[in-house]
Amino acid sequence: MCIASLVLCCRALLRAHLLKLATVKFVRNVLQRELVLSDKLEFLNFWYVMIVTNDICIICGTLCKITIEFRDFDNDLFTTSGVLLGTGALLVYVGVLRYFCFFSKYNILILTVKKSLPNILRFMSCAAVLYAGFLIAGWVIIGPYSLKFRTLGKSSEALFSLINGDDMFATFFTINDSNTIINIVGTAYIYVFVSLFIYVVLSLFIAIIMDAYEVIRDRYRDQESEEKSLLQLLCAGNSCNLTNAEERRLEYSSGNLLKL
Numbered sequence: 001m002c003i004a005s006l007v008l009c010c011r012a013l014l015r016a017h018l019l020k021l022a023t024v025k026f027v028r029n030v031l032q033r034e035l036v037l038s039d040k041l042e043f044l045n046f047w048y049v050m051i052v053t054n055d056i057c058i059i060c061g062t063l064c065k066i067t068i069e070f071r072d073f074d075n076d077l078f079t080t081s082g083v084l085l086g087t088g089a090l091l092v093y094v095g096v097l098r099y100f101c102f103f104s105k106y107n108i109l110i111l112t113v114k115k116s117l118p119n120i121l122r123f124m125s126c127a128a129v130l131y132a133g134f135l136i137a138g139w140v141i142i143g144p145y146s147l148k149f150r151t152l153g154k155s156s157e158a159l160f161s162l163i164n165g166d167d168m169f170a171t172f173f174t175i176n177d178s179n180t181i182i183n184i185v186g187t188a189y190i191y192v193f194v195s196l197f198i199y200v201v202l203s204l205f206i207a208i209i210m211d212a213y214e215v216i217r218d219r220y221r222d223q224e225s226e227e228k229s230l231l232q233l234l235c236a237g238n239s240c241n242l243t244n245a246e247e248r249r250l251e252y253s254s255g256n257l258l259k260l
Contacts, residue, residue, distance in 0.1 A: 002062075006055040009048045016043045047098045054091035061085035108216060116212030123208060127201050134193050135159060142186050146174040162190065163197050 020043035027033050061084030064077050100106040135155055142149040148158040148171060161167045168190075175186035 002055040002058045006052060006059070009052045009055070012045070013048050013052070016045060019043060047095065050091055051095055054088050054095065057084045057088035057091065061088060104220065108213070111216045112209065112213045115216060116209050119208050119212070120205070123205065127205075130201075131159070131197075134189075138189060138193075141189065142175055142182070145179065145182050145186070146171075148174050159193065162194055163202065165198065168194070 020040060023043070024035055024040070027035055061081045064081035064084065068074065068077055068081065097110060101110055135152065138149050138159065139152050139155040143151075143155065147154070149155045158167075158171055162171060171190060172187065175182065175190075
């Protein structure tokens with residue numbers, strides 16, 4: 001089943017790519033326009049990409065499992081098969097969400113994520129820079145005095161726990177050193193980090209998602225039509241909106257009308 005699904009999805013992705021090339025050529029030659037990147041991505045079905053990844057994980061994991069049955073136990077191979085099969089099972093259940101998109105009352109999660117994803121990525125890129133600064137500062141300043149900040153990996157785990165409000169007292173306790181400067185600087189560092197990321201960063205992150213949710217909710221409530229892109233207008237057969245006002249004025253001028 002996974003092999004058949006993999007072949008069919010790859011075939012669909014290939015045909016979509018060929019259709020994209022033909023559409024780009026048509027729009028460029030006939031309409032003298034260029035499709036933007038968002039329109040080009042409409043031809044790439046990310047659900048199919050996820051299904052292909054899921055099928056590859058399950059097929060490779062199954063082959064590893066079969067190999068284990070016919071040879072001596074290999075811990076690395078067993079771990080690899082477990083990771084592949086577990087990832088494949090996760091993607092299978094994520095793929096089930098695709099079928100909720102066919103129902104307007106149940107696809108609010110998918111639409112909200114799709115609407116807010118660009119703003120989330122932009123926001124996360126800025127937050128990641130700020131997080132990296134606190135990460136390196138904590139590793140350099142508190143690392144020699146606390147087990148939780150001994151390495152970059154442990155420092156990241158400690159900071160992520162602090163963002164979620166977990167293990168705060170233990171983190172304060174681990175930097176309780178005889179060095180007064182480290183006590184003051186470490187305590188101030190944690191206070192600033194927690195205040196900034198919990199009260200500002202997380203609040204803005206939630207606000208971005210809520211803003212996208214309200215837009216989707218209002219659209220369903222008022223049944224307002226969103227602004228359509230060039231590709232959507234082309235698919236709808238609305239050729240009048242593909243040209244600007246000056247081109248339409250010349251097209252329908254008296255000199256271009258059919259004389260009966």
